[in-house]
Amino acid sequence: MVVDDHPVVRDGVALLLRGEPALSVVGAAESGRVALHRARTLRPDLVLLDLRLPDMLAPEVVVGLRKVCPAARIVIFTAHGDHHGVQAALDAGAHGCLVKDAAGTDLVSALRRVLRGERVIDQRMVPGGSGDRAAVARSGLTRREYQVLRLAAQGRTNPEIAESTGLARNTVKTYLQSALHKLGARNRVEAIGKASEAGLL
Numbered sequence: 001m002v003v004d005d006h007p008v009v010r011d012g013v014a015l016l017l018r019g020e021p022a023l024s025v026v027g028a029a030e031s032g033r034v035a036l037h038r039a040r041t042l043r044p045d046l047v048l049l050d051l052r053l054p055d056m057l058a059p060e061v062v063v064g065l066r067k068v069c070p071a072a073r074i075v076i077f078t079a080h081g082d083h084h085g086v087q088a089a090l091d092a093g094a095h096g097c098l099v100k101d102a103a104g105t106d107l108v109s110a111l112r113r114v115l116r117g118e119r120v121i122d123q124r125m126v127p128g129g130s131g132d133r134a135a136v137a138r139s140g141l142t143r144r145e146y147q148v149l150r151l152a153a154q155g156r157t158n159p160e161i162a163e164s165t166g167l168a169r170n171t172v173k174t175y176l177q178s179a180l181h182k183l184g185a186r187n188r189v190e191a192i193g194k195a196s197e198a199g200l201l
Contacts, residue, residue, distance in 0.1 A: 001044035002028045003035040003061070004077065005054050009100065013048060013107075020108055032056030032064070039069040046115055049094070051078035051085050058085060059092035059154065066093050073114045088154050096120035139200060145179040146200070148172055153192045 002013045002025055010028040017023045027042045029035035032053045039047065047065055051058045062074055076089045076097040086097045096114050098107065099122045110120045141149065144167075151161045158176070162169045176188065183198075185191035 001026055001035070001039065001042055001046070001072075002048045002077075003030075003032070003053070004028075004048075004050040005030045005052075006050075009050070009077075016107060023108065023111060030054075032061040035061060036064045036068055039065055039072065043069060044072050046073045046075065046111060048075050048077045048098075048111075049089075051076050051089065058089040058094075062089050062092040062094050075111065075114055075120070087150070090121070091150065091154070098122050139195075139198060140182050141179055141200070142175075145175045145182070148175040149179045149191065149195055149200070152176060152188050153195065 002010045004010050004013075007030075010030075014025045014028075017025060026044055027038050029038050032055050035047070035049070047069075049058060049061060049065075053061065056064075058076060065072060065074055073096075074094045076086055076094050077100055078086065078097065079100040090097065096110065096119055098110055098120070113120050139146075144165075147165065148161055148167075151164065156164070158169055158172045161167070162172045165172070167175075176191075179195075180186070180188070180191045183191050183194045185194050
């Protein structure tokens with residue numbers, strides 16, 4: 001299933017896959033809400049999801065799709081070099097990310113790999129390759145502190161972070177306070193700003 005608000009993209013993907021016996025477009029949707037509605041009945045094996053939809057954020061659609069169609073593999077399809085949005089969608093449970101200017105053969109090959117269970121991420125969506133990991137290492141943040149900070153950057157509240165990580169609320173608060181201290185920030189908004197500037201998010 002192809003989810004994109006541009007008809008030319010939806011039609012283009014269908015054309016690209018027309019010659020592929022193993023892959024066929026079972027349906028399309030122009031918005032997140034329509035996608036969630038159609039996924040219930042279409043039960044697609046794979047969803048190609050635009051990062052920028054008019055009605056919902058991609059991470060929200062990913063969470064919704066995983067509820068209504070848990071077996072589906074979800075791949076973010078974007079024209080944007082927007083690794084913040086992509087990372088949030090991957091954190092929400094997407095299985096890969098492809099850039100829209102991928103050649104037809106690359107797209108088909110990537111989709112097949114995702115269906116085999118691999119996680120496929122276009123290298124252009126990984127700024128500086130391992131740069132993010134290096135930035136995290138330089139910041140002195142632990143893996144858990146970084147995880148909690150990233151979820152906070154997505155707008156999650158402490159109780160929501162606790163639920164998604166399996167940590168106690170007080171533990172989440174402690175990790176956040178520790179991350180704030182290490183980043184030299186007075187509050188979570190300032191911490192997210194500083195973390196973004198440092199290439200952490």
